[in-house]
Amino acid sequence: MMLKTLAATMGALSFASVAAAADLGAVDKPIKLAVNEWTGQHITTHIAANMLKEAGYQVEFVAAGMMNQFQPLADGDIHATLEIWSSNVSDEYAKKVSEGTVVELGGLELDAKEGIAYPAHVAELCPGLPAWEALKACAPLFATAETLPAGRLVDYPADWGTPGADRMTGLELPFKAVPAGSEAALIVELKAASERKTPLLVTFWQPHWAMSAYDVQFVDLPAGEDACFNDASWGPNPNAVNDCDFSPSRIFKAGWSGLAETWPAAAEILTNYTLAVEDQQPMMGAVDVDGGKVEEVVAAWMAENEAKWRPVVDAATK
Structure with missing residues (x-):
């Protein structure tokens, strides 16, 4: 027509x-x-x-x-x-x-946002979420054989960069970032964790249909200001950059x-x-x-x- x-x-x-x-x-x-x-x-x-x-x-x-x-x-x-x-x-x-x-x-x-995220049920397993500090004590819950003794963060595919790993380092969180194989692999992780009510931490973004399908929530991180990425003295970790949320996308x-x-x-x-x-x-x-x-x-x-x-x-x- x-x-x-x-x-x-x-x-x-x-x-x-x-x-x-x-x-x-x-x-x-x-x-x-x-x-x-x-x-x-x-x-x-x-x-x-x-x-x-x-x-x-x-x-x-x-x-x-x-x-x-x-x-x-x-x-x-x-x-x-x-x-x-x-x-x-x-x-x-x-x-x-x-x-x-x-x-x-x-x-x-x-209307875009990126960040460190988790299915809503994880807040019951890790009291204190969405505050990022709660992840320090809860890290062992997220550990796998691949990451022990650290927790596992499922990061973006390797060719998308390492934004999740950067946050774990910057905020001194005891997590190892493991790149997902693809966007589809990230969704598989979210689906499995939601169905089994198991702990999961991922680097994720909106707009994405999975945000509503799996009731995905973002961790509250320090605001992503320019100084965070250039000045190690800024933020909660005085010895590193990237100790904050993603820049507004x-x-x-x-x-x-x-x-x-x-x-x-x-x-x-x-x-x-x-x-x-x-x-x-x-x-x-x-x-x-x-x-x-x-x-x-x-x-x-x-x-x-x-x-x-x-x-x-x-x-x-x-």
Whole structure:
């Protein structure tokens, strides 16, 4: 229906279509979008792709690790990446921006938070939670054969960085951070702990459907201020940095420096594209919990929510 509407509009306004086509740029060349390791990013990227297709572009998806995608982005082998988390981005990103080979495309405007977390039932096993100090005495409850005598923290996958391990060191908590194999592995841990009512500490984030499905709560850590990450004397541990919560997360988009010149309207669409957490999170559940395909879940959302994305496409192409 949406494609028919677009075709009818273009057919009726042939002169306007020619003008729009000039603004579209190199429509014969596909725009390559990075696909990273987590479901939310897949949804974000597929919505952007469909918007670009509605505008008349060809789109290709390129599998890319979140931490190592910026060199191919700078080289023009990838043209845009749509969900970068400020609290978990490599130094390579800032380097490429300073070189001028990568440009920021504005905020995605998701309401995001990262932190050290646990299923709600764990508070009964470790009295004093959510205060972080409670973990000092409770650490043995979280221990496994792999971590004894320390407790186990299930951290992000290794190629996402080591933010959980950094907090354990900074706050001098007797926990060993063990990287999860994937986002799916983190969910398996949450599901198993919730069903068995066993202790579990994880590095986790929102938006994510599992936050509500497993009643996940964040540990209260000292506020994540800039001084915490640069000044060891700041915070409860006078001998280390990272003795605090994560920095408030900003989620944003970035593109190849040649994006706007090659595809002017596409650059405008991607810059103005935003996604609300109340829209993304249910789609994540539809994929990860209900078994839906990303393409089908996104297509259904777009059909039902055209007023949320169509104006961005129209503004760039008319």
